Amino acid sequence: QAQLVESGGGLVHPGGSLRLSCAASGMVFSMYDMDWYRQAPGKQRELVASITSAGITKYADSVKGRFTISRNNAKNTVHLQMNSLKPEDTAVYYCHADPGDYWGLGTLVTVSS
Secondary structure (H helix, E strand, O other): OOEEEEEOOEEEOOOOOEEEEEEEEOOOHHHOEEEEEEEOOOOOOEEEEEEOOOOOEEEOOOOOOOEEEEEEOOOOEEEEEEOOOOHHHOEEEEEEEEOOOEEOOOEEEEEOO
16 A cells, blocks of 8 residues: 655744655555645645656746755655745645555645744
């Protein structure tokens, strides 16, 4: 059974940085497209960044130039480096894998002074 576990969330000041990690198990990780989604209070879940099995990346306009998604197939992990964080980046961040539509439980990021 595939499992995704996020880590790295926390409280950070505006302008600060955080690095989220997602550890995958129970899957041939290199064959999966991986995504980071987020859901802010009272808002719908939105796609933040994607990286395909071939390493092609895509970003939401709101995070372009500030966030970087990467993967390490040898360690079955995907990361989201978040720089220049803003209060509007506050959300629960979820790791997602396709095919199979697998989700982690999320990690909370709070950007506040």
